[in-house]
Amino acid sequence: MEQFVKDIFINALEKMIPMHSYMEIKVMDINFGKVKLLFPFKPEFVGDIRINRLHGGFIASAVDASGGAAAMTHMKTEKDRVSTLDIRIDFLKPGQAKDIIAEGTIINRGTNVIFTEMKIYHPETPEIIIAKGSGVYEIRTYENENNN
Amino acid sequence: MEQFVKDIFINALEKMIPMHSYMEIKVMDINFGKVKLLFPFKPEFVGDIRINRLHGGFIASAVDASGGAAAMTHMKTEKDRVSTLDIRIDFLKPGQAKDIIAEGTIINRGTNVIFTEMKIYHPETPEIIIAKGSGVYEIRTYENENNN
Amino acid sequence: MEQFVKDIFINALEKMIPMHSYMEIKVMDINFGKVKLLFPFKPEFVGDIRINRLHGGFIASAVDASGGAAAMTHMKTEKDRVSTLDIRIDFLKPGQAKDIIAEGTIINRGTNVIFTEMKIYHPETPEIIIAKGSGVYEIRTYENENNN
């Protein structure tokens, strides 16, 4: 992927999606079918203060954001949009009150849908997977939009 | 569930969990194995500004929060803690830029785990399900905690 | 659904799909978006002989068969075919060495995909759900078939 294309995606992912702006997501790397996103720690991402563990919902957000970002690299025009059909998340290890990285990868492209897999880890321990995800995404254009 | 017990859970769910405080979750109803949570709309929950649609990650957070809250009603002591083992979310309809309600219900209790199901809808259209979830949760005490 | 249409589907589901013929599936009821299938018990469906429990894989087959059958009712021509994109199954209770019923229901129809939910129970205890499933299916015609 050429740098100017990367820059377009980075700008879209970091600045055009309100939830990503709020989370201050940084795109560490992006290529066709593969993204690596940094989620800087914020105190409000904690779920259990007794053990300072990240909330499962925050991890789920990171899983969905990285899967969706990987799917976005297959969009063809600015009018396309990506929607999540479904995701599954396995919570393997408790996330600590620190930054996390979310990697999203396209593993298969069907006629209408894109299969992805995602993994979440802390930057300093990439070998310890906190959570893994599987997601199926759809790319549609505004034109063929219906009420679904 | 007696009112003073409800009050303890409501306080815990609304004020003791940083992510819930940030989201300003309100417990609309709680009973053993069943909760109904209100997530007031915030602009940063939007995923696609072109169509003003809620981010899938925000919906995923609401799914996990409501499933975990339902599981919490089966805790026995203050030392217990609930962790999500896995969740699946089906995104049936786009969520609009408005409040959502998340209902979580325990559908089965095993020896070690709790099966839940969740649904997400806008308050004014409870018959239109935006997303549905299935989650498996575990209740553990700090004492038998290991590195998982 | 008119009876002659039901008969076409019943014939297809019971006799045209080798795995269904082998399993001796009976269609108990079928309508647009909803099917009820009977799976008569066979000794080879057992997973654990010590407790005479059905194999999880057999239950998974019944979940997929009933979700796919519900999706089939939305086919438009004989050239259409249904494929499973993904399924999730929650195993709530052990299945006993007896017949099971699998119900499949379409809960949403998107542009390209069909969302279903399924439940499995023994005929004499429909209130005890052994397993529940969520599945996403796609309908495609042979013409637009590619190598996916």
Next chain:
Amino acid sequence: MEQFVKDIFINALEKMIPMHSYMEIKVMDINFGKVKLLFPFKPEFVGDIRINRLHGGFIASAVDASGGAAAMTHMKTEKDRVSTLDIRIDFLKPGQAKDIIAEGTIINRGTNVIFTEMKIYHPETPEIIIAKGSGVYEIRTYENENNN
């Protein structure tokens, strides 16, 4: 894993589980936390005769059997039994009317549960994944058995 231990597991997996005997599953390899199973093709595993494609339910059975077999390698006594809590399966490519291999791997061990991942492919094309699975299993002994 020592050979005599492997032999015990191979015997259990191939001969003591009725569904595996019927399917004529062969254990190609087994170690702690990892198994590789061969499912020889049978005509009744076909789902769509027009394109000679394997039934999704058969693939789901292979996913569950291999995840359960991986989990079994963590049993401690003959009285232990493995049950599937939940599985997800992504159907990436159509399976052809041929033998398949199912690999199951434990990816995490919690206090009470075992996380696994599975992949399905044809023996001659191990690089083309037909389906992938995620499953959560539980090991229990007969003694602490309750009605779940």
